[in-house]
Amino acid sequence: MSEPVIRVENVTQRFRLIQERPDTVRELFSKTFRNRSSYHDFEAVKNVSFEVPSGQTLALIGRNGSGKSTMLKIIAGVYRPTTGTVTVNGSLAPLIELGAGFHHELTGRENILLNGLLMGYSKREMLERQQDIIDFADIGEFIDSPVKQYSSGMYMRLAFSVAIEVDPQILVVDEILGVGDIGFQEKCFERIRRFRAAGKTILLVTHDMKTVEEHCDRALLLDHGNLIADGPAEETVAMYKTMMIPEAVGAH
């Protein structure tokens, strides 16, 4: 519980937003001549620093568009930050969008292998774990059918199983814990608990404050890309709730 497995230092992520893409040639011409700069820069994450010690379960909370998912993607290596550095020690499995690497025409079994390779595992490792993944997903004979024939629940179950059964040291989860029926959800949380018991690190983005309070040691509160609170899960959640009250009242 000492050596940090994730170290985020002064990370800023800037996006260039294109505004009003011209749809027709005529529009293109009129836009080009009137106003040349049709984009503006937007900072999704502003100078954020934190460390995650090994074995901690950490939640990122905040309203929509506060930069939580961007932060996760930077840690998962999807974005290279505009400035600042991110250091990750250990294998990391991103559950950012379930089934991102799935191809509809391929069978569940074929997708397990492809998805694993995309996450950086070897073919041998994936074949060794194949049976565990199939058992955890528990979708019966559908495993040998193309995934386009799956129900959305089955699709999620398989995708979740691939990510969780590859046994990473760090698990990065983005708002996907509520997939499947109640039975499968319970199985997922059970797996998260085992994961924590095994001393592994979890990074979680969710809007479900009950999950945060129940499963997380610590929570970070992001607002407009700024890190505004960092502390024990209950305290940060309480702060987030007080922050949101005026808005909820104002909406009425």
Add this chain to the structure above:
Amino acid sequence: MFVVLAGAGSFANTAAWRKFLMTQLIRDTYRYRELIWALALKELKIRYKRSVLGFLWALLNPAFMMLVLTLVFSTIMRFPIPHYAIFLLSVLLPWTFFSQSLSYAVESIVTNGDLIKKVAVPKLVFPMAALVSNIINLLLSLIPLAILVPLLRHPFYWTWIYLPVPLLALAIFTLGMVFFFAAANVYYRDVSHILQVLLSAWFYVTPIIYPLDMLPARYRWILKMNPIIYVINGFRLAVYYGQLPKAPSIIASFVCAFISLFIGYSLFRKYQNNFVFYV
């Protein structure tokens, strides 16, 4: 001897060596070989999925194309070139590989955009996979050609065994172009349309349907500016003429191939970390 080895060892460990572009390309290709292969097979699988004959189409397609071309050129349109079908196919097959690889790969980053935005995946695997799946197609299409040659009573030359050499040059040349166009298309989607125009013009300025010496000698230098000539020349010589290319021509083909790879890959590598913001 020992000193030399130690020297080479320390050179291999220096940052300069690791930064060398081609070393990185070879290292990354090796590291992600399983993924590249799986993606290439996926592409082929999907192309032939739900067809009764399945993978057999990879053989039947070129076979039927050859059959049609042979019939057309031996009965309807007659050229003063003996066994014109073999003359044509010996270069048309590598050209088809080249143009198909480019057409597939130019979109490879954009169509995998969703994936790139969600998983930290090495970008080079997508154009690589497009190339590999087309290499498989090219190799398969050589089988019906090998059957057609004796059928048309064209001699089956021993120079066929030389084919791996122009194949290698062609693959390297194509890979460079594939990297270039796949990267450029991320920033300007017009590139994939321009590519189609470029390819159809390029087809006619390359001696594929006509022999190189058809042009008057004083204009031939224009054709010699076209790099792909050197790369695919070896195919026609080996299959149709039963000759081996001369050393300068072989060297020129590899020089062109590596220039293409160097330009294409250095651009791709320079911009690959920004792809995620534009797809």
